Amino acid sequence: MQPLSAIPGIKVRDLSLKFGEQIIFDRLNMDITGGEFVALLGASGAGKSSLLRIIAGLAPPTSGSVTGSDNQPLAGRIAWMGQKDLLYPWLSVIDNVALGARLRGEKVDRDWARHLLARVGLSREEKSLPATLSGGMRQRAALARTLYERQPIVLMDEPFSALDAITRTQIQTLAAELLAQHTVLLITHDPAEACRLSHRLLVLSPYPFGIDDSHSIAGLPPRAPDDLDSMRSQAELLQRLIKAAG
Numbered sequence: 001m002q003p004l005s006a007i008p009g010i011k012v013r014d015l016s017l018k019f020g021e022q023i024i025f026d027r028l029n030m031d032i033t034g035g036e037f038v039a040l041l042g043a044s045g046a047g048k049s050s051l052l053r054i055i056a057g058l059a060p061p062t063s064g065s066v067t068g069s070d071n072q073p074l075a076g077r078i079a080w081m082g083q084k085d086l087l088y089p090w091l092s093v094i095d096n097v098a099l100g101a102r103l104r105g106e107k108v109d110r111d112w113a114r115h116l117l118a119r120v121g122l123s124r125e126e127k128s129l130p131a132t133l134s135g136g137m138r139q140r141a142a143l144a145r146t147l148y149e150r151q152p153i154v155l156m157d158e159p160f161s162a163l164d165a166i167t168r169t170q171i172q173t174l175a176a177e178l179l180a181q182h183t184v185l186l187i188t189h190d191p192a193e194a195c196r197l198s199h200r201l202l203v204l205s206p207y208p209f210g211i212d213d214s215h216s217i218a219g220l221p222p223r224a225p226d227d228l229d230s231m232r233s234q235a236e237l238l239q240r241l242i243k244a245a246g
């Protein structure tokens with residue numbers, strides 16, 4: 001296990017995004033420490049996905065910078081997991097897990113892919129096609145594909161939002177365990193998910209308000225679904241989100 005200090009964090013400085021006359025955010029600053037699991041919440045349209053896409057290098061900001069906490073570029077150090085599993089229907093589960101290697105023309109590390117499939121409980125489905133899997137199993141395959149990349153930073157855009165409550169709780173537990181040695185930024189609309197999984201919460205409000213990092217949660221993640229501190233934090237967070245939405 002590597003020391004947390006060896007895992008890069010994320011440093012956002014004076015980040016602005018405008019679409020024409022519309023200001024999405026203006027001069028945002030935030031720091032995520034290496035090895036931290038941080039949830040990003042906020043009203044619909046506040047700019048969460050745009051912020052994540054900029055951090056991932058998938059879209060340019062209008063101005064400002066995003067680097068690792070070591071001041072080095074983040075390119076090549078990020079893995080992504082979105083709401084849609086984006087599994088290729090014609091590829092087996094194991095070939096989907098190793099999709100990044102296939103797309104890059106690299107030799108597939110089948111032992112690593114099998115190890116990850118075992119970790120997410122899909123060893124028996126290795127040769128199955130995605131259409132034969134349940135929604136929860138598909139997201140577990142997508143989680144294995146994200147981990148296959150061996151990147152220290154993982155950006156997640158509502159990856160579990162389409163799942164039923166029980167499946168979601170199970171995959172949250174799994175994600176917390178498997179992502180423990182990573183820096184994670186997770187967009188979620190679910191206060192319970194945010195409070196279960198995160199060291200820290202960030203709430204993004206529409207311009208001109210920006211990021212609020214003043215909401216704290218007691219204890220360390222992953223918190224049990226019935227953890228009393230976590231439930232109290234959820235209730236407070238929900239009130240705060242309702243207020244922030246206006």
Ligand SMILES: Nc1ncnc2c1ncn2[C@@H]1O[C@H](COP(=O)(O)OP(=O)(O)OP(=O)(O)O)[C@@H](O)[C@H]1O
Pocket residue numbers: 019024042043044045046047048049050051
């Ligand atoms: N490529 C684009 N061109 C123009 N406007 C855009 C573009 N991408 C996003 N926007 C606008 O930027 C704003 C923020 O969108 P974004 O998807 O980042 O918000 P969000 O907080 O992730 O919302 P949600 O929670 O509903 O997913 C919205 O008003 C959206 O319409």
